[in-house]
Amino acid sequence: MSFEFPLLSLIIWLPILFGIAVFVTGSDLNAQLARWIALVGSILGFLVAIPLCTNFDAATGAMQFVENHVWFERFNVNYHLGVDGISMPLILLNCFITPLVIVAGWEVIKERVSQYMGAFLVMSGIVNGVFASLDAILFYVFWEASLIPMFLIIGIWGGPNRVYAAVKFFLYTLMGSLLMLIAFIYLYQASEGSFSIEEYHKLAIPMTPQILIFIAFLLAFAVKVPMWPVHTWLPDAHVEAPTGGSVVLAAILLKLGGYGFLRFSLPIAPDASQYLATMMIVLSLVAVVYIGLIALMQVDMKKLIAYSSVAHMGFVTLGFFLLNAYGIEGAMVQMISHGFISGAMFLCVGVLYDRLHSRQIADYGGVVNRMPVFAAFFMLFSMANAGLPGTSGFVGEFMVIMSAVQVSFWYAFLAATTLIFGAAYTLWMYKRVIFGAVASPAVESLQDISKREFVLLLILAISVLWIGVYPFPLTEVMHTTVEQLLVHVSSSKL
Amino acid sequence: MNFIPPDFAPASSEIFMLIMVCVVMLADLAAGDNRRYVAYLLTQISLLGCAILTYVSFSTETVQTFHGMFVDDAMADILKLMIFGTVSAVLVYSYSYITDRGMLRGEFFSLILFATLGMMVMISASHFLTLYIGLELLSLSLYALVALRRDSVVATEAAMKFFILGALASGFLLYGMSLVYGATGTLHISQLAQVIQSGASSKEVLVVGLVFIVAGIGFKLSTVPFHMWAPDVYQGAPTAVTLFIGSAPKFAAFGFVMRLLIEGMGEMVSDWQGMLVILAVMSMAVGNIAAIAQSNIKRMLAYSTISHMGFLLLGFISADSNGYSSALFYVIAYVLMTLGTFAMIMLLCREGFEAENIDDFKGLSKRNPWYAFITLLFMLSLAGIPPMIGFYAKFAVLQAVVNAGFVWLAVVAVLFSLIGAFYYLRIIKLMYFDEPETNEPILPNSDVKILFSANGLAILALGIFPQALMGLSLFAIQNSM
Numbered sequence: 001m002s003f004e005f006p007l008l009s010l011i012i013w014l015p016i017l018f019g020i021a022v023f024v025t026g027s028d029l030n031a032q033l034a035r036w037i038a039l040v041g042s043i044l045g046f047l048v049a050i051p052l053c054t055n056f057d058a059a060t061g062a063m064q065f066v067e068n069h070v071w072f073e074r075f076n077v078n079y080h081l082g083v084d085g086i087s088m089p090l091i092l093l094n095c096f097i098t099p100l101v102i103v104a105g106w107e108v109i110k111e112r113v114s115q116y117m118g119a120f121l122v123m124s125g126i127v128n129g130v131f132a133s134l135d136a137i138l139f140y141v142f143w144e145a146s147l148i149p150m151f152l153i154i155g156i157w158g159g160p161n162r163v164y165a166a167v168k169f170f171l172y173t174l175m176g177s178l179l180m181l182i183a184f185i186y187l188y189q190a191s192e193g194s195f196s197i198e199e200y201h202k203l204a205i206p207m208t209p210q211i212l213i214f215i216a217f218l219l220a221f222a223v224k225v226p227m228w229p230v231h232t233w234l235p236d237a238h239v240e241a242p243t244g245g246s247v248v249l250a251a252i253l254l255k256l257g258g259y260g261f262l263r264f265s266l267p268i269a270p271d272a273s274q275y276l277a278t279m280m281i282v283l284s285l286v287a288v289v290y291i292g293l294i295a296l297m298q299v300d301m302k303k304l305i306a307y308s309s310v311a312h313m314g315f316v317t318l319g320f321f322l323l324n325a326y327g328i329e330g331a332m333v334q335m336i337s338h339g340f341i342s343g344a345m346f347l348c349v350g351v352l353y354d355r356l357h358s359r360q361i362a363d364y365g366g367v368v369n370r371m372p373v374f375a376a377f378f379m380l381f382s383m384a385n386a387g388l389p390g391t392s393g394f395v396g397e398f399m400v401i402m403s404a405v406q407v408s409f410w411y412a413f414l415a416a417t418t419l420i421f422g423a424a425y426t427l428w429m430y431k432r433v434i435f436g437a438v439a440s441p442a443v444e445s446l447q448d449i450s451k452r453e454f455v456l457l458l459i460l461a462i463s464v465l466w467i468g469v470y471p472f473p474l475t476e477v478m479h480t481t482v483e484q485l486l487v488h489v490s491s492s493k494l
Numbered sequence: 495m496n497f498i499p500p501d502f503a504p505a506s507s508e509i510f511m512l513i514m515v516c517v518v519m520l521a522d523l524a525a526g527d528n529r530r531y532v533a534y535l536l537t538q539i540s541l542l543g544c545a546i547l548t549y550v551s552f553s554t555e556t557v558q559t560f561h562g563m564f565v566d567d568a569m570a571d572i573l574k575l576m577i578f579g580t581v582s583a584v585l586v587y588s589y590s591y592i593t594d595r596g597m598l599r600g601e602f603f604s605l606i607l608f609a610t611l612g613m614m615v616m617i618s619a620s621h622f623l624t625l626y627i628g629l630e631l632l633s634l635s636l637y638a639l640v641a642l643r644r645d646s647v648v649a650t651e652a653a654m655k656f657f658i659l660g661a662l663a664s665g666f667l668l669y670g671m672s673l674v675y676g677a678t679g680t681l682h683i684s685q686l687a688q689v690i691q692s693g694a695s696s697k698e699v700l701v702v703g704l705v706f707i708v709a710g711i712g713f714k715l716s717t718v719p720f721h722m723w724a725p726d727v728y729q730g731a732p733t734a735v736t737l738f739i740g741s742a743p744k745f746a747a748f749g750f751v752m753r754l755l756i757e758g759m760g761e762m763v764s765d766w767q768g769m770l771v772i773l774a775v776m777s778m779a780v781g782n783i784a785a786i787a788q789s790n791i792k793r794m795l796a797y798s799t800i801s802h803m804g805f806l807l808l809g810f811i812s813a814d815s816n817g818y819s820s821a822l823f824y825v826i827a828y829v830l831m832t833l834g835t836f837a838m839i840m841l842l843c844r845e846g847f848e849a850e851n852i853d854d855f856k857g858l859s860k861r862n863p864w865y866a867f868i869t870l871l872f873m874l875s876l877a878g879i880p881p882m883i884g885f886y887a888k889f890a891v892l893q894a895v896v897n898a899g900f901v902w903l904a905v906v907a908v909l910f911s912l913i914g915a916f917y918y919l920r921i922i923k924l925m926y927f928d929e930p931e932t933n934e935p936i937l938p939n940s941d942v943k944i945l946f947s948a949n950g951l952a953i954l955a956l957g958i959f960p961q962a963l964m965g966l967s968l969f970a971i972q973n974s975m
Contacts (some may be wrong), residue, residue, distance in 0.1 A: 028864070072961035074968060075893065115863075137889070141880035148874065151919075155927045163927050169921055174879075174915055178908035181889070185896045185904065 003059050007051060008065050008081040011091065011352040012129045012258060013047040015098065019121030022114050027077025035106060038117035042099040045124060049095040056088055061484030063198070064088075070089035071138065074405050080135040085481030086262050086332065089474060090255055093339045094131070096463075097251045098124040100456055101244040104347055107452070108243065108354050109157060116157060120244060123149040127252055131259060136195040137368045140177070143256065147173055148244065150253065156238040165233075165240035172223050172233040180220035180264075183213045187268070194419040201267045202387040205276075214272035216282075217265045224257030227317055228287040231310045238306035239359070242349030246302065250309050250342035258316050262328070266320065267488040273321070274489070281320040285328050285414045292421030295450055296428070300350045301359045304429055305342065308385060311418060312338045316414060321399040322407050328482050329475050330399025336474060337384075337392030337467055344381040344460040345453040348374070351453055352433070356442050361432050365439030370446040375434050377449075382430045384464050392467035501559045504566035507547040507574065508614050511542035514540030515607045522600025530598045534589060537603040538582060538841055541610070545578040554973040558620060561684050567618035567750065568973035569822075572966065573617045573745045580742040581610050586945050587837040588734030590938070594845045597642055597732065602629060604740060605642075609635035613742060622681040623752060624673045629667075633660050634741055640731040652730025659723045663713030670706025672929070673699055676875035679857040679906060690761040698745025701765055705891045707754060708769045714746050716796075718776040725784075729850075736792055736882065737836035740799060743830045748825045751810060756818065763813045770807045771903065776886045778805025778910040785917045791839060791852045795832075798876060801914055802828050808907060809891045812898030820890035822967040827875070827887035830956075833898075834872045834949040841865065841936055841946070855921055865936060866925045868950030875953045877918040878911050883957040888963065 004246055017112035018041025025034040057064060063082030071079040083091065109116045124307075129142035147170055174376075188195055191203050204211065208345070223230045238246050288311050295307035307414060312334065319331025321428050352367070353359055368375040384391035389398075397418065404412035438444050449457070467474060497821040517955065519538065522533040548571050556567040587605070592598045612707060615628030639659065641653035676680055677699040689695055712720040714899025728736050755766055781801025788794035806828070842849035859866035875882035888911065893902045938946070956963055 072959070072964060074961060074964035075890070084716075132867065141885070144880045144885070148879065149923075152926060155923060163923055166927070167916070170919060171912065171916060175912050178912055179905070182892065182896065182901065182904050182908060185893050186901065189897055205659065 005066050007048070008067055008083065008128075008132045010048050010228055011045070011052065011095070012081075012132065014048060014125070014126050015041055015121045015128070016125035018044070019118040019125065020057045022118035022121060022180040025114045026058050028111065028113055031110075034114035034117050035102070037419065038102045038121055039099065041121050042102045042115060042124065044093040045121075046099055047126075047470070052088060053081065053092055056085075056477065058085065058480060061085070061480045066134075068134075068140060071135070073232075075137070075188070075195070077137045077195050078135045078333065079138060079168065080196065081132045081138075083132055084397060085478035087259065089332070089336055089477060090259055091128050091131045092368060093255070093336055094124060094127050094252050097248065097339065097343055100343070100459065101247050102450060103456055104247065104350060105242070108350070110130045112156065116153070116242075117242075120248065123153075123248065126255070130256055134197050134198055136187070136200070138195075139197070140181055140184060144174070144177055146253065146256070150249065151430045152370070153245040153248075154237055154241045157242040157245070157491045160240075161236070162240040165236040169237040172230065176223035176230075179216040182398040183216035186213065189401075194425065197263065200264075201488060203268070205269065207271060207494055210269040210272040210493070214265055214269040214276060217260065217269070217462065221257040221260035221265065222283075224260065225254060225285050225313045225317060226257065226310060226312070227314065228291060228393025231287070231291070232445065234310060235303050235306040238309075238346075239302045241245035243346060243353065246346040246350075247343045250305075250346060251339040254309065255335050255339060256492045258313065258320070258331070261320050262332075262485065266323075267485060270489040271492055271494055274323065277321045277323060279410060281318060283317035284321065285411065288318065288418045289309055289414055289421070292418055292425065298425075298429075299361055301352075301361055301429060301433070304361075304425060305349065305385075308345075308422065308425065308428075309338070309342050310377055311422070312342070312385075315397060315400050315418065318411070319396075320333075321409075322400070322403045323486070324403050324406060325479075325482055325486055326399050326403035326406070328485065329478060330396050330403060331393070332396075332478050332482070333399060333467070333471055333474060337396050337464070340460055340463045340467070341384045341391075341393055344377075344384060344457065344464065347453075347460070348378045348381060351449060355446055361429055363440070364433040365436045366434075366443060368434045369438050370443065371396075373454065374449045374457075377461060378430065378434060381457075381459055381464065382426045384468070386426045387419050390468045392463070394468060395471045426442045451469040497855070500561065501557075504557045504559045505564055505618070508550060508611060510547055511540060511544050511607065511611045511614065511877055513613065514543065519600055519604045519609060520763060521945060522603070524567075530593075530600075533600045534585065534598070540607065541578045541582045541585075544614075545575055548578070549576050556974060558684075560624075560653075562572065563621035563624045565620050568723065569970045570600070570618045570749065570974070572970040573749050574614055575735070576826060576829070577613055577617075577742045577745050580745070580833065581606065581951070583735070583833055583945060584738050584741060586941055587833070587840060588737060590942070591619045591734045591840045591843060592732070595643070595805075597734070602639070602642060605639050606636045608820045609639070609738070610742065610889060613746035613749075616746045617753075619753055620683045620757075622675070622683070625663075625750065626668065626671070628746075629750070630664065630926045632743060633664065636660075636902065639735045639738065640727060640733065643732055646730075646732075648730040649732065652727045653935075656723050656727045659713065663710050663720065663791075663956075666713070667707045670708075670710060673703030673706065677703060683753055683876050685761060686758045690759065700759075700762065704759060704762060705769070707759075708766055708773070711747075711751055711754065712773050713749065714818040715807070716800055717773045717803050717807065718780040718800060721777065721780070722799045724800055725788075725793045725796040728799070729790055729793045733792065733836060733840050737833065737840070740795070740832045740836060744825050744829055744832075748822060749804075752818065753773070755810065756813075760813070764955040765814065766879055767811055769899075772800030772813070774804040774807040775903070775906055777801060778907060779805070782910045782914040782917075785914070788917075789852055789954050790850055791854070792850060794852060795835060798914070798917070799832070801910065802876075805888065805891060805911070807946060808895050808903065811900065811903070812894040814894075815968070815975055816897060817891075817894035818975075819964075819967040819971040820887075820894045823890050824887040824972060826963055826967065827883045829873050830949065830953060831872050831884060834868065834946065834953065835876070836864065837942070837946050837949065838869050840874070841942070842933065843937055852921060852924060853931070855924040858925040861930050861933065862936050864947070868947060868973060869925060870922055871950045871953045873918040873921050875957070877915040879915075881957040883953050883960065885958060885964075886964070926968070 612632030619625035785797035875884035
């Protein structure tokens with residue numbers, strides 16, 4: 001389908017321009033103005049993304065809404081954008097989450113408001129750029145640039161140990177991506193002077209370089225996902241980040257890693273992917289089982305959800321490297337659903353933290369007595385996090401487990417333990433925080449959620465239920481693209 | 495026998511510069527204490543005049559004059575224009591700093607102009623002697639500049655160290671040149687290349703000479719193990735002088751390497767390639783790791799320079815115009831970043847207060863969000879994070895390295911730049927995450943304010959549209975090879 005209007009550029013640059021406008025409002029005297037500009041910008045950002053969905057042609061696996069201009073010819077780098085069934089839902093997810101984050105920080109952030117709101121808008125645009133890039137260098141520029149706002153968000157508005165967390169976050173991700181840059185440069189030589197990702201998909205590469213390229217990509221994406229054993233930055237970053245930062249980190253930034261596997265690792269190095277699939281599956285299963293057990297032992301709510309994120313993302317990588325359509329589609333659904341659920345979970349913890357300034361499970365108890373509406377929402381999201389049928393959490397996990405059965409019973413068996421561990425750590429936390437007797441005078445004084453918080457959680461709750469009950473539109477969009485991806489993966493490029 | 499005067503036209507900007515240095519000295523003498531700004535203005539005018547002369551006479555042809563001792567080609571012209579711009583910016587940035595510290599004298603300006611003249615001669619040299627004269631003119635002016643605050647113990651000590659080590663390096667270089675002369679019988683760079691190519695010279699003597707020449711280059715570029723002077727000089731010299739040493743001479747050093755190694759001894763690439771690899775890897779390692787331990791910002795930036803110079807050498811390793819143009823691009827990007835970083839340090843200085851410690855950056859984003867943001871751009875650029883220009887510089891060099899088949903070297907380079915990212919992040923951390931220790935306002939002159947903002951935004955804008963500079967670098971190299 002041809003679509004002449006540069007829609008993708010608009011989706012990328014509109015939030016960035018609004019972000020700059022928010023920065024310009026300057027000091028906290030104009031905080032209210034900054035908030036409103038940010039909200040308008042983020043909502044507009046979401047509205048312009050809607051045509052992407054309505055005009056999307058699910059019948060083709062080719063790139064759509066393509067824009068291609070020369071960026072700098074010295075290295076044949078192009079400003080080349082386009083989306084397919086894999087990137088389109090992720091862009092929508094990102095545009096959807098951004099207004100929620102802005103609203104979530106509405107009253108909570110009182111210092112340097114314009115910088116906070118602006119950073120989120122700029123990041124939203126940059127992340128859209130990552131998902132829409134079809135040129136490796138353009139991709140890399142957006143990819144690295146997304147580090148900067150997140151680094152500042154954690155470092156400026158984070159908790160007591162924020163500097164350590166911010167620097168760790170930055171250096172971990174930088175380490176992976178620098179090796180990816182070398183892989184891109186190698187591919188540039190191998191393809192005789194092209195940075196086009198679609199060219200790379202067709203490129204024949206011998207086995208040894210393919211494995212090295214795969215490993216370079218793996219380091220970049222595994223850190224971002226994050227996979228065991230390079231996940232240790234995530235709990236630190238999550239715990240220290242402000243609520244909005246945690247939401248974006250879990251809902252969006254982790255997806256960059258998953259997206260990278262689908263866009264780069266699998267189609268560019270298919271033989272290496274098949275060769276190393278067992279290793280990847282084992283790493284994913286370690287994340288699912290071992291990290292699930294670690295989550296069980298957490299006393300800090302945010303840390304618990306962070307570890308549960310690692311476990312859920314383990315499901316995503318597991319689904320990818322089962323290398324069949326069910327697995328990959330299931331993993332994609334899991335990514336989207338995890339975006340809603342983890343975002344909602346962090347918002348719920350944020351609601352409590354804003355009131356009591358504690359994330360320790362032990363400080364709470366009997367919250368349901370004071371905050372019944374909140375307890376109901378939290379219940380829904382906890383259930384979704386545990387993978388209850390009818391919520392979005394179930395769909396992805398079920399599809400991945402189904403596809404795992406086709407490959408090996410034991411993979412499926414180990415993966416299915418997450419349904420037990422997930423339920424255990426989430427519901428146990430829920431029980432300790434929400435039920436029981438009122439734990440302290442502080443809890444006694446809690447107020448139930450405000451209208452603002454109610455709307456936020458309601459929107460997320462609807463999304464979670466919608467995908468849980470009727471995931472067909474989502475899988476339909478990505479089906480053709482995934483089929484085409486699998487054709488790439490199954491044909492040897494040696 | 496008739497005396498045929500050489501063609502002076504290709505050297506017109508050098509001649510103009512020499513005249514202007516004398517004018518500046520005399521004018522300052524006449525102007526007296528109350529009108530020191532006269533020297534400043536005259537210096538800026540002479541730089542502008544030189545730039546115009548160079549620009550007007552610009553052509554892509556290579557012209558030799560003074561019996562082949564002096565060459566004027568596209569690369570020389572472009573490097574000179576860069577130098578004029580850089581020196582001019584240095585002067586704008588340092589004006590109020592040197593005024594506050596009683597250094598606003600004719601000597602400062604004439605020494606800077608002499609150093610600039612030295613750089614111009616170096617860049618345009620096509621003969622070992624011209625090259626050496628240019629180098630010494632630059633070096634001696636720099637020694638004197640470092641020692642300009644003669645009542646400061648650190649500055650004097652730094653100048654002594656700089657002088658002794660610099661003289662030693664010059665000795666190395668001369669010795670290497672004499673060995674090469676012995677082997678080939680010529681000091682003309684272009685003839686040298688022919689003799690080496692013909693294979694008529696003794697390879698052993700040539701290689702020994704090459705080792706000494708590379709050692710001399712290593713010193714001038716401050717690459718490990720010839721880097722010892724850099725941290726002390728950067729720290730000890732007045733910040734305005736450090737800014738000068740850290741910026742414009744890097745262009746001259748680039749020209750120096752191009753003339754000596756590439757044009758003169760390009761045939762011996764298999765011999766010097768290995769040496770440069772060792773210098774580059776050690777510089778990146780020592781520079782980046784030692785920088786982490788520094789608490790003095792100038793010292794930290796000295797180590798950062800060392801690591802950047804290591805990265806720069808990587809561009810030469812591939813030994814093709816792709817690599818050289820990447821190296822040139824790297825130098826341009828590096829100088830842009832250095833200018834801004836040291837300018838920020840001088841902005842933090844007040845009368846009677848030297849900003850020396852990295853802690854002086856604490857809470858800058860609260861004291862002045864705009865300057866903090868600009869400095870953020872510089873730091874990210876130095877760390878090589880896109881979309882700042884520093885990333886494209888690193889990218890271009892890495893591309894050249896991979897192209898030459900040194901994938902492992904590219905991996906080593908990125909690992910060290912990962913370590914390097916840490917100490918740039920620390921500055922960002924101090925600016926953004928920490929509380930200010932003082933609320934002293936930062937009040938620069940309006941020209942500094944504009945230049946500093948333009949400098950910072952250029953880092954970002956040239957990163958978003960890098961083609962212009964990349965194309966210019968490639969143009970400069972391709973038209974002079």
